Amino acid sequence: MSEAREHPAAAQAIPAQVDAQPAAQPAAQPAAQPAAQPAAQWTGQTPWTGRIDVAGENAAGRSHTTRDNPLVELTGVSKVFRMPPRRLFERAQQVKALDFVTLKIERGESVAIVGESGSGKTTLIRQLLGLSTPTEGTVRFDGREVAAHSKDLAWLRRRTGLVFQDPYSSFNPRRTIGQSVAEPLEGGNVPGDHADMVRQVLERVGLPADAAQRYPDAFSGGQRQRIAVARAIVHGPELLVGDEPVSALDVLVRARVLGLLTELRREFGLTLVTITHDLGIVPQLAERTIVMQGGRIVEDGPTEQLLSNPSDPYTQQLVASRLTLPENTWRG
Numbered sequence: 371m372s373e374a375r376e377h378p379a380a381a382q383a384i385p386a387q388v389d390a391q392p393a394a395q396p397a398a399q400p401a402a403q404p405a406a407q408p409a410a411q412w413t414g415q416t417p418w419t420g421r422i423d424v425a426g427e428n429a430a431g432r433s434h435t436t437r438d439n440p441l442v443e444l445t446g447v448s449k450v451f452r453m454p455p456r457r458l459f460e461r462a463q464q465v466k467a468l469d470f471v472t473l474k475i476e477r478g479e480s481v482a483i484v485g486e487s488g489s490g491k492t493t494l495i496r497q498l499l500g501l502s503t504p505t506e507g508t509v510r511f512d513g514r515e516v517a518a519h520s521k522d523l524a525w526l527r528r529r530t531g532l533v534f535q536d537p538y539s540s541f542n543p544r545r546t547i548g549q550s551v552a553e554p555l556e557g558g559n560v561p562g563d564h565a566d567m568v569r570q571v572l573e574r575v576g577l578p579a580d581a582a583q584r585y586p587d588a589f590s591g592g593q594r595q596r597i598a599v600a601r602a603i604v605h606g607p608e609l610l611v612g613d614e615p616v617s618a619l620d621v622l623v624r625a626r627v628l629g630l631l632t633e634l635r636r637e638f639g640l641t642l643v644t645i646t647h648d649l650g651i652v653p654q655l656a657e658r659t660i661v662m663q664g665g666r667i668v669e670d671g672p673t674e675q676l677l678s679n680p681s682d683p684y685t686q687q688l689v690a691s692r693l694t695l696p697e698n699t700w701r702g
């Protein structure tokens with residue numbers, strides 16, 4: 371997953387007291403109608419207002435429900451890694467990390483991608499974020515082919531955010547939280563008062579008012595992962611991708627961060643794609659689940675149905691071995 375750290379939204383975090391006593395959050399809203407916020411609050415659309423032209427449309431007031439094309443579409447995507455021979459006369463090795471994957475993700479969906487280590491989950495999200503180019507097939511974001519624009523993917527960076535697994539290595543220890551969270555705003559040349567946007571988004575994820583001036587080591591793992599979420603959404607993306615975003619956290623903190631992701635998704639109409647090894651968190655997180663094995667999608671369906679009545683033998687194995695979160699621990 372080292373290549374993925376090139377992504378500008380590669381950091382995040384949260385304060386310990388927040389995880390002990392989560393801040394009161396506004397009630398969840400339907401995806402198509404983001405909650406009305408007081409003027410002083412971050413709306414998730416601030417950086418976009420009147421500014422970025424997305425595929426010929428002004429993104430201000432963007433709709434997650436009215437456009438015809440899916441937000442993400444992969445068609446026949448394969449990815450082959452060629453490894454140089456380790457010894458003289460040895461043949462080069464090839465790994466087919468993705469094997470003819472076809473997939474559509476609609477606006478506002480929450481999708482979990484599960485599967486054993488090496489099944490191709492990370493390679494899949496790297497394709498859809500334009501962090502890697504497919505060996506064959508096409509990846510489209512909102513109808514626009516990603517590889518065709520691979521020299522300049524600033525448009526895709528503005529519309530996507532990424533939260534990594536490790537809340538400890540996600541931040542530069544010498545940068546304040548405010549500086550780290552502002553990176554996508556700076557990288558995307560987003561106009562406006564960055565310090566104010568950062569303050570608002572940190573507040574929204576439940577961080578104390580002075581968090582922006584502090585350094586990463588002042589925060590717990592759960593707090594850092596909230597900061598990671600703040601950094602991934604500060605520029606108002608439509609797609610939020612989590613690569614095992616809670617697996618490094620203990621069970622109660624994990625549940626609260628999952629609750630935060632769920633709230634943000636509903637509040638701002640985000641499309642959420644989350645990689646996880648842990649089938650136990652999937653029902654709280656995603657209404658659709660994709661199961662990968664050996665670079666292929668072996669099952670893709672509504673989470674409830676897939677967990678209660680898996681049709682693929684590999685999914686059956688995964689479901690049989692899953693752990694579940696205790697009831698009522700996941701709400702933030």
Ligand SMILES: Nc1ncnc2c1ncn2[C@@H]1O[C@H](COP(=O)(O)OP(=O)(O)OP(=O)(O)O)[C@@H](O)[C@H]1O
Pocket residue numbers: 371451452453465466467485486487488489490491492493494
């Ligand atoms: N840069 C690379 N060079 C060579 N092989 C790679 C590279 N990236 C991934 N692979 C191989 O591709 C396959 C799929 O890897 P990938 O990281 O996508 O799996 P994963 O399901 O995300 O695994 P994990 O859950 O352990 O992160 C694996 O066999 C992996 O070793």
